[in-house]
Amino acid sequence: MATLESLEFEGFEKATEVEGIIVIGIVEWEKLHITEGHGYSNSNMEKFQQWCKNHNAHYYARDKSEFFQIEAIEEAKYKGMNLVVLESLS
Secondary structure, three states, X not given: OOOHHHHHHHOOOOOEEEOOEEEEXXXXXXXXXXXXXXXXXXXXXXXXXXXXXHOOEEEXXXXXXXXOHHHHHHHHHHOOOOEEEEEEEO
């Protein structure tokens, strides 16, 4: 299970905690973990999915008009996860 300290150790500088859920953005994840090609290649998506599984992370992506951070936090809580990765699809 991820903690703010463990994510800071991995290099995440913008991780925050809201209502007991750690929140990070997909852009920061990509900066730290995408080493080749475009972010949405098959190998990068597999890497991201594995990272989410290893960190008990919920991925929340919505169109800008339907994007609500509090909804992402509530979804993570409901699923028993303590970390959410946010992506606004605009």
